[in-house]
Amino acid sequence: xxxxxxxxxxxxxxxxxxxxxxxxxxxxxxxxxxxxxxxxxxxxxxxxxxxxxxxxxxxxxxxxxxxxxxxxxxxxxxxxxxxxxxxxxxxxxxxxxxxxxxxxxxxxxxxxxxxxxxxxxxxxxxxxxxxxxxxxxxxxxxxxxxxxxxxxxxxxxxxxxxxxxxxxxxxxxxxxxxxxxxxxxxxxxxxxxxxxxxxxxxxxxxxxxxxxxxxxxxxxxxxxxxxxxxxxxxxxxxxxxxxxxxxxxxxxxxxxxxxxxxxxxxxxxxxxxxxxxxxxxxxxxxxxxxxxxxxxxxxxxxxxxxxxxxxxxxxxxxxxxxxxxxxxxxxxxxxxxxxxxxxxxxxxxxxxxxxxxxxxxxxxxxxxxxxxxx
Amino acid sequence: xxxxxxxxxxxxxxxxxxxxxxxxxxxxxxxxxxxxxxxxxxxxxxxxxxxxxxxxxxxxxxxxxxxxxxxxxxxxxxxxxxxxxxxxxxxxxxxxxxxxxxxxxxxxxxxxxxxxxxxxxxxxxxxxxxxxxxxxxxxxxxxxxxxxxxxxxxxxxxxxxxxxxxxxxxxxxxxxxxxxxxxxxxxxxxxxxxxxxxxxxxxxxxxxxxxxxxxxxxxxxxxxxxxxxxxxxxxxxxxxxxxxxxxxxxxxxxxxxxxxxxxxxxxxxxxxxxxxxxxxxxxxxxxxxxxxxxxxxxxxxxxxxxxxxxxxxxxxxxxxxxxxxx
Numbered sequence: 001x002x003x004x005x006x007x008x009x010x011x012x013x014x015x016x017x018x019x020x021x022x023x024x025x026x027x028x029x030x031x032x033x034x035x036x037x038x039x040x041x042x043x044x045x046x047x048x049x050x051x052x053x054x055x056x057x058x059x060x061x062x063x064x065x066x067x068x069x070x071x072x073x074x075x076x077x078x079x080x081x082x083x084x085x086x087x088x089x090x091x092x093x094x095x096x097x098x099x100x101x102x103x104x105x106x107x108x109x110x111x112x113x114x115x116x117x118x119x120x121x122x123x124x125x126x127x128x129x130x131x132x133x134x135x136x137x138x139x140x141x142x143x144x145x146x147x148x149x150x151x152x153x154x155x156x157x158x159x160x161x162x163x164x165x166x167x168x169x170x171x172x173x174x175x176x177x178x179x180x181x182x183x184x185x186x187x188x189x190x191x192x193x194x195x196x197x198x199x200x201x202x203x204x205x206x207x208x209x210x211x212x213x214x215x216x217x218x219x220x221x222x223x224x225x226x227x228x229x230x231x232x233x234x235x236x237x238x239x240x241x242x243x244x245x246x247x248x249x250x251x252x253x254x255x256x257x258x259x260x261x262x263x264x265x266x267x268x269x270x271x272x273x274x275x276x277x278x279x280x281x282x283x284x285x286x287x288x289x290x291x292x293x294x295x296x297x298x299x300x301x302x303x304x305x306x307x308x309x310x311x312x313x314x315x316x317x318x319x320x321x322x323x324x325x326x327x328x329x330x331x332x333x334x335x336x337x338x339x340x341x342x343x344x345x346x347x348x349x350x351x352x353x354x355x356x357x358x359x360x361x362x363x364x365x366x367x368x369x370x371x372x373x374x
Numbered sequence: 375x376x377x378x379x380x381x382x383x384x385x386x387x388x389x390x391x392x393x394x395x396x397x398x399x400x401x402x403x404x405x406x407x408x409x410x411x412x413x414x415x416x417x418x419x420x421x422x423x424x425x426x427x428x429x430x431x432x433x434x435x436x437x438x439x440x441x442x443x444x445x446x447x448x449x450x451x452x453x454x455x456x457x458x459x460x461x462x463x464x465x466x467x468x469x470x471x472x473x474x475x476x477x478x479x480x481x482x483x484x485x486x487x488x489x490x491x492x493x494x495x496x497x498x499x500x501x502x503x504x505x506x507x508x509x510x511x512x513x514x515x516x517x518x519x520x521x522x523x524x525x526x527x528x529x530x531x532x533x534x535x536x537x538x539x540x541x542x543x544x545x546x547x548x549x550x551x552x553x554x555x556x557x558x559x560x561x562x563x564x565x566x567x568x569x570x571x572x573x574x575x576x577x578x579x580x581x582x583x584x585x586x587x588x589x590x591x592x593x594x595x596x597x598x599x600x601x602x603x604x605x606x607x608x609x610x611x612x613x614x615x616x617x618x619x620x621x622x623x624x625x626x627x628x629x630x631x632x633x634x635x636x637x638x639x640x641x642x643x644x645x646x647x648x649x650x651x652x653x654x655x656x657x658x659x660x661x662x663x664x665x666x667x668x669x670x671x672x673x674x675x676x677x678x679x680x681x682x683x684x685x686x687x688x689x690x691x692x693x694x695x696x697x698x699x700x
Binding site: 001004008009010013014046049050051052053054055056123229345364365 | 615618619622680682686687689
């Protein structure tokens, strides 16, 4: 298939792997610890496992799977709020598919649906708005989730709802932003990541400029990458070359999609509709200042948090779970006592086991090729 | 109303000659059955597909082909089907006529009569438009000993053609994706193909139609039941570019998509060439391919060699595939 096969070309991959090997051989001299590269985005985690990239790389390189899976970092209390909204008789609760299995403290949206809640899977927030128009006697709530990637589309949906006066539509806004979270990670005293593969879809919206502090303040290279295996291998090579040269820059491997200035129209819509929250809770990471957004006052009428009385409770993860340590790259999934026993894709305790972008689910399903508990 | 609906099915299936006009049961001559093989095969399946009509078929063709295939992959020669329909009040009789006609056509094409049936009408909301249950009996060929637990290291794994068409066609036909593609369901009765396959590979170990859960589910069940490893090569998987594209957009994996006219067969290595040739000589097997091997790797584990030599585990799917956010 055109525009896909080129980026999965085995010969090209072999050449890149060879070059990565050569750079690693030089970097390896005098080192006794692995080079850790964090791929921030869950889509990259998924691709790394799907194509078996880890197995192709020298032992020196270790991927650490970052916090960029929106489903994985959703705190339990927020899932509980979703379930509470969805279980109201007047509500049609519309959500992206992979949010449906995330466990809340008592149940997931999928379980709520099985018990009779009207939960609908949609592919776009505009589908939820269409549901609202089609069901004027019901309250349609869209579960807004994701980073800057999905933010513009929910922003445009709210703008359209406002323009059309669709009063039975609202947004339960759980959007989060990646930059404050990266900063919070980097400010941790024991943060041992040597370089970053930067998110592709987020950068398509925000551009490459916002990452500059990572190179300038923290001296780490970051390469914005595409999602095909060749993209990832090439980006890794770019990161390693920076390390070899002793440089730390923000580079853009995904220039075919990501303009350095981002998408001004999308950013304007986001700016118009959302404002930063003081802080937002991330599963496993705790509260991070400025890392979430909410609807601006002008769109308060479409804010599900205002329309429904929500518990907004903070619910702690089970004490034995190691989600936070796995999310920050401090521990590998199989170091968690629950991995593969108490916590499996069928009975997930933590959200990292739910989404195919979550590193635990990825290790459980695709992994085990390099050290994961069998 | 009841008579009208009964009449629809009765009229559609009548030419097959097997539907007894005034009796409550179909009757079969045991000696004639015994001549076909040495064991009776018996299977049933309920069909609740939404939408009822989709490119490449409808609930009727699905109900007939699905049950014929469940018999065929057990090595049985299908003998007869039953059809029970639950109809939601208010369903246009015209819809029912179309479904009955395609059932009759599929049954006739396969030479397997629908020998008995029943119809119930339930109140609006008590079912979704139309549910169809078909039950089938068949006779297992004498001496044939196949089963999901019979694969051995070295065996070759075959499929009879392009994978994932049905699953993609159904998802697309629901209409909420607004993707423009012409993918059609592969819905087909495989009994003829199976007969040719068995004739060419008498040592065949197992067959399974790769319906819900797709080829990945069959491979996992096989690895589990036979206590063997399974390895497949991504490059050898026959998948139509439209289906690949469809899956790329939605974040789905074609290996997990349902098929309704595809089977997975395991044959001893020495019979693999003959089996593949026999499949390819049949109209429903032109795209047949050897996709992998049974290995002495870790029992129960299915490993896929990716396009450029990486490896990944193909696990059993938990629940339905859910499209990813981004």
